[in-house]
Amino acid sequence: MSDDIKGKEKSLITRRKFLAGLTAGAAASALPAGEAGAYAFEELFRQHYKRLTADELKDILAKLEEEMSFKYGKEVHAKATPPIDNTVFGYALDLSRCIGCRRCVYACVKENNLSRDPQIQWIKVLEFQKGNNKWQGLEHSNRYYEPEQVPEKGRFYVPVQCQQCKKPACVKVCPVQATWQEPDGIVVVDYNWCIGCRFCMAACPYGARSFNWGKPSMPKEEFNPEIHYLGNRPQYKGVVGKCTFCIQRSRAGKYTACVEACPVGARKFGNLMDPNSEIRYVLENMKVFRLKEELDTNPKFFYFFSMGTGVKS
Amino acid sequence: MAIDAINGIVRTVVTGSKEYKAWMGFLSLLALVGIAFVFRQIDQGLIATNMRDDVSWGWYIANFTFLVGVAAAAVVLVIPYYIYDFKPIGEIVLIGEIMAVAAVSMCLMFIVLDMGSAERFWHLIPMIGIFNFPQSILTWDVVVLNMYLVLNLSLVIYALSKTYAGKSYKTKLIMPFIFFSIPAAISIHTVTAFLYLGAPARPFWNTAVLAPRFIASAFCSGPAFMLIIFQIIRKTTKLKIEDAALHKMAEIVTWCMAVNLFLLGSEVFKEMYSATAHIEPFNYLWNGLRGHNQLVPWIWTAVIVNSIAFLILIVPSIRKNFFMLNIACTFIFIGVYIEKGMGLIFPGFAPSTLGDIYDYMPNSMELWISLGVWAIGLLIFTVGAKICIAIKTGEIGHADPSAHH
Ligand code: SF4
Ligand code: SF4
Numbered sequence: 222m223s224d225d226i227k228g229k230e231k232s233l234i235t236r237r238k239f240l241a242g243l244t245a246g247a248a249a250s251a252l253p254a255g256e257a258g259a260y261a262f263e264e265l266f267r268q269h270y271k272r273l274t275a276d277e278l279k280d281i282l283a284k285l286e287e288e289m290s291f292k293y294g295k296e297v298h299a300k301a302t303p304p305i306d307n308t309v310f311g312y313a314l315d316l317s318r319c320i321g322c323r324r325c326v327y328a329c330v331k332e333n334n335l336s337r338d339p340q341i342q343w344i345k346v347l348e349f350q351k352g353n354n355k356w357q358g359l360e361h362s363n364r365y366y367e368p369e370q371v372p373e374k375g376r377f378y379v380p381v382q383c384q385q386c387k388k389p390a391c392v393k394v395c396p397v398q399a400t401w402q403e404p405d406g407i408v409v410v411d412y413n414w415c416i417g418c419r420f421c422m423a424a425c426p427y428g429a430r431s432f433n434w435g436k437p438s439m440p441k442e443e444f445n446p447e448i449h450y451l452g453n454r455p456q457y458k459g460v461v462g463k464c465t466f467c468i469q470r471s472r473a474g475k476y477t478a479c480v481e482a483c484p485v486g487a488r489k490f491g492n493l494m495d496p497n498s499e500i501r502y503v504l505e506n507m508k509v510f511r512l513k514e515e516l517d518t519n520p521k522f523f524y525f526f527s528m529g530t531g532v533k534s
Numbered sequence: 535m536a537i538d539a540i541n542g543i544v545r546t547v548v549t550g551s552k553e554y555k556a557w558m559g560f561l562s563l564l565a566l567v568g569i570a571f572v573f574r575q576i577d578q579g580l581i582a583t584n585m586r587d588d589v590s591w592g593w594y595i596a597n598f599t600f601l602v603g604v605a606a607a608a609v610v611l612v613i614p615y616y617i618y619d620f621k622p623i624g625e626i627v628l629i630g631e632i633m634a635v636a637a638v639s640m641c642l643m644f645i646v647l648d649m650g651s652a653e654r655f656w657h658l659i660p661m662i663g664i665f666n667f668p669q670s671i672l673t674w675d676v677v678v679l680n681m682y683l684v685l686n687l688s689l690v691i692y693a694l695s696k697t698y699a700g701k702s703y704k705t706k707l708i709m710p711f712i713f714f715s716i717p718a719a720i721s722i723h724t725v726t727a728f729l730y731l732g733a734p735a736r737p738f739w740n741t742a743v744l745a746p747r748f749i750a751s752a753f754c755s756g757p758a759f760m761l762i763i764f765q766i767i768r769k770t771t772k773l774k775i776e777d778a779a780l781h782k783m784a785e786i787v788t789w790c791m792a793v794n795l796f797l798l799g800s801e802v803f804k805e806m807y808s809a810t811a812h813i814e815p816f817n818y819l820w821n822g823l824r825g826h827n828q829l830v831p832w833i834w835t836a837v838i839v840n841s842i843a844f845l846i847l848i849v850p851s852i853r854k855n856f857f858m859l860n861i862a863c864t865f866i867f868i869g870v871y872i873e874k875g876m877g878l879i880f881p882g883f884a885p886s887t888l889g890d891i892y893d894y895m896p897n898s899m900e901l902w903i904s905l906g907v908w909a910i911g912l913l914i915f916t917v918g919a920k921i922c923i924a925i926k927t928g929e930i931g932h933a934d935p936s937a938h939h
Contacts, residue, residue: 265653269664339581345888358811362889381888390735396672397657398664414664416657417580417650420672422590426735428888432590432650435581458579459650516734 260284269398270301270411270451278450285454293444301450302472304405310466310521311406311493312477313503314380317526318487321346321371321378328482329382332467333453334445336437343431343464344382344479351375359512382479383408383429383464384512384520391421391430391463400461406493406521407466409451415460422461426513427520430463466490493521539698542930543921550920553770558916561909568906571899572647580650584897589883591648593896596875597904598644601637601911602679602726603752603870607760608634608686609719610753610786616704616712622779625926626764628693631686632918633760634719638683640911647903671732674725682718685711694922698931723749730882737812738819738882741804747797753790755870757783758843758863765856767919772927777854784859788847791866795844798837818891819881826884826891832876840869 263284267273273281282299289297326344335341347362355361356379372378389408392400399415402408422430436458448454449469456462467477471490480488491498503509509523550558575582585592611630614620646652657663658676667673689711696703727748730739761783768775805816817823822830843865847853853862884891896904925931 269657347888355811359887360811360814360885360889364888364890390733394670394672394732396666396670396676398666399657414654414657415651416654417652418648418672419590419650420670420729422587423730423882424733424735426887428587428886428890431587433579434586435579457651461650 260288264413267413269414271401282450285448285450289444289446289448289455293441293446295441295444295446297446297448299448299450299454300469302469304403304407305472307492307494309406309493310385310471311491311500311504311523312385312466312521313489313500313507313509313523313525315487315489315527316377316379316524317528318485319346319378319380319483320485321348321366321373321376322484324482324484325380325479325488328478329464331443332445332470332478333465334439334448334455335431335462336433336435336456337439337443339433339435339437341431341433341437341462343429343462344380345428346378346380348373348376348378351377357512379524381427381429381512382522383466384427384518384522385464385466387519387521388517390424390426390516390518394420394424396420400463403451405472407468407471408463409465409468410461410463411451412454412456412460412462417459417461419461426516426518430461432461433458539695539931542924546921546924546930547917551770554920558913561913561916564909565906565913568903568909571902571906574899575647575903580648583900584894586892586894588886588890588892589880589894591879591883592894593875593900593904594644594648596879597907598641598648599726599879600755600871600874601641601644602722603748603874604756604759605634605637605641605682605722606719606749606752607637607756609716610757610783611760612712612715612719614782614786616709617716620779620782622776623782625773625775626760626779628690628922628926629764629767629919630760631690632922633756633763633915634686635683635690635918636911636915637756638679638686638722639914640907641679642683643907643910644904647907671725671728675722675729678718678721678725682715682722685715685718689715690918690922694925697933698925700932700934720749723752730878735887736815736882738815739878741801743797743801747794747801750790750794750797751870751873754787754794754866757787757790758866758870761787761863762860762867765860767923771920771923772929773923780859781854784847784853784862785850787863787866788844788853791840791844791847795840814885815881818884819877823885823891826893828893828895829876829881832872836869836872836877839865840873843869 267281268277278301282301285299286297289299323346326342326346329335329344330337330342333343335343345364347359347364348366349356349362352375353361359379359381362379366373366376385406385408387402387406389402392402392408396418397414397416400408400410400421417432419432422432433456437456439455445453447469449465449472452465452468467475467479470477477488477490480490489499489503491500493500493504495501503525504523507525507527509525511520511523583592608627608630611623611627615623615627646655649655658665658673660667665673667677689708692708693703696705724745727745730736731741731744734740761780764775764780767773805813814823818826819829819833821827843862846858846862852858880894883894886892923929926933928934
């Protein structure tokens with residue numbers, strides 16, 4: 222299967238070269254009306270990602286590049302990079318460092334081409350009162366804190382995003398298998414297969430899934446043209462999306478956008494199968510825990526305190 | 535013969551009293567208004583509703599849940615008539631099945647309305663799409679609801695064509711299907727309850743008592759609704775419905791309401807006595823939570839009207855008084871309707887899994903669209919019932935109206 226997709230990647234290159242020329246040609250000429258109509262028609266009957274043949278996927282990615290280049294006025298690279306062998310991604314977050322600045326939130330929105338209006342954010346930073354003993358069940362959080370400066374005295378912060386559960390409640394309930402766990406542990410959504418029933422949102426214990434209630438929109442100049450079919454390509458009205466550990470970056474051997482954006486280095490990411498990875502270091506040397514362990518969803522997202530039990534206030 | 539029958543049916547549907555025409559006109563108008571709003575929803579997306587990520591199911595799913603319950607009306611009639619051979623119900627059992635057909639049709643409409651990408655419904659068709667069966671309980675619901683719809687529709691058509699020809703429809707051929715419709719009715723309620731109770735992320739729903747409570751409340755609200763309709767039918771048509779049939783139904787409603795209230799009590803005890811962190815949605819519903827208390831008046835209204843209805847029904851001499859019976863039925867309908875929406879779906883999402891409280895209430899568009907669906911459902915029911923009555927009373931066809939079939 223993975224060889225298969227690698228093949229698809231190769232044959233894409235020529236197409237991309239062609240496209241580069243096309244979009245460079247100044248006022249990226251309008252898609253012919255007939256072609257746009259045919260594209261919409263193809264989309265309506267498009268098969269599930271896993272059922273696409275290599276050729277079909279190649280065509281789809283090429284069309285996606287064409288459509289997005291036209292729409293956003295820049296050269297777009299659409300990929301469907303397959304999982305890397307012997308890799309399962311894991312994440313750890315140092316709660317003693319997090320200052321609640323939400324830079325990860327904004328970096329994620331930009332990287333993943335999330336809708337600005339209506340606003341969609343895949344990372345939610347929860348604020349808690351210190352001394353509040355009800356924080357681990359997340360009951361007494363405040364997501365809409367707006368202080369002049371963070372961190373605020375007497376508060377601490379718990380960023381939450383998709384926990385990439387090993388036993389994902391969301392996958393189990395989806396009636397059409399529009400969401401599934403990839404071999405590298407990333408839970409993805411096929412935005413062209415999701416029927417928008419939102420059963421997964423009722424089932425996810427971490428509020429990790431966001432629905433496109435309206436037509437997603439973002440400023441052209443902020444569009445990120447490096448897109449992945451199962452990740453940060455623009456979503457549609459009426460489908461669900463979620464954090465994919467920046468599949469477009471992690472499968473290319475890069476850190477996720479949130480890891481890079483964090484100014485205090487609270488975020489750690491890596492391959493759980495690699496004994497020398499940073500994430501393994503954290504798991505082996507820190508006392509880590511996971512949210513809502515009693516539900517046994519088995520997240521691959523860990524929390525820990527590297528210093529004492531919280532930030533000094 | 536077939537041409538005759540079709541002529542007769544068409545004539546039955548298009549002719550009728552002034553009241554009938556006014557009723558049909560009224561329903562059609564509501565349906566059209568609803569459809570107009572559906573276009574707006576399709577254009578803007580579900581953002582036109584008041585649902586948001588924190589409360590991702592709302593009024594449509596509440597109505598769906600309630601109507602799965604109404605579809606129960608049929609089985610409450612099927613059991614006494616076919617199993618216990620309680621003759622008086624024979625006149626109305628078919629109308630109960632027509633009600634089931636209408637209710638399940640409404641359920642399917644509500645589900646489609648709630649889908650964000652309804653044009654992709656074919657993804658759900660086994661073989662062509664990917665049907666995540668048996669993992670996803672939603673696929674179970676699709677199976678049982680469609681099965682129940684087809685089953686009831688076939689039973690009605692079969693029975694009416696036999697009656698039309700002047701024959702009895704209680705034949706050997708049909709009985710296995712009739713028996714099968716009983717567990718099928720139970721299954722649509724159970725599976726729908728499982729949609730919610732199978733979600734450990736939502737402590738408010740994650741209780742085993744939800745399924746039996748669902749069935750108990752469904753066996754109240756459906757028959758309560760039918761009881762009122764049967765009285766209207768016997769006033770406005772030639773169909774004779776004996777008091778005995780209505781009293782029998784009222785008796786069934788009484789005991790189901792007793793069970794419903796008992797199960798509610800168990801739930802209240804479990805939550806309040808164990809008083810874990812999971813009591814939050816429960817508090818949100820019953821007392822208000824951190825200043826959010828919009829559901830409190832609703833749930834208390836539901837409990838009070840259900841209890842009053844139960845008190846009326848429990849005394850046989852009082853429930854045999856039709857005025858009192860109608861008050862009880864109206865109360866039960868209102869009570870159970872509130873229980874399913876404001877009492878079940880909304881508090882399941884508040885506080886959210888991350889502790890936020892979003893006070894959801896449907897907006898006017900959701901209400902109009904829902905009214906439209908109800909109007910279409912009632913149109914289906916009215917047309918079905920009118921044809922059924924015309925055939926049973928011998929207005930069209932060759933039935934002998936004095937015989938019990
Ligand atoms: S956190 Fe939620 S969306 Fe992410 S894998 Fe777990 S259940 Fe699914
Ligand atoms: S909303 Fe989409 S991904 Fe979620 S359960 Fe429904 S079809 Fe599956």
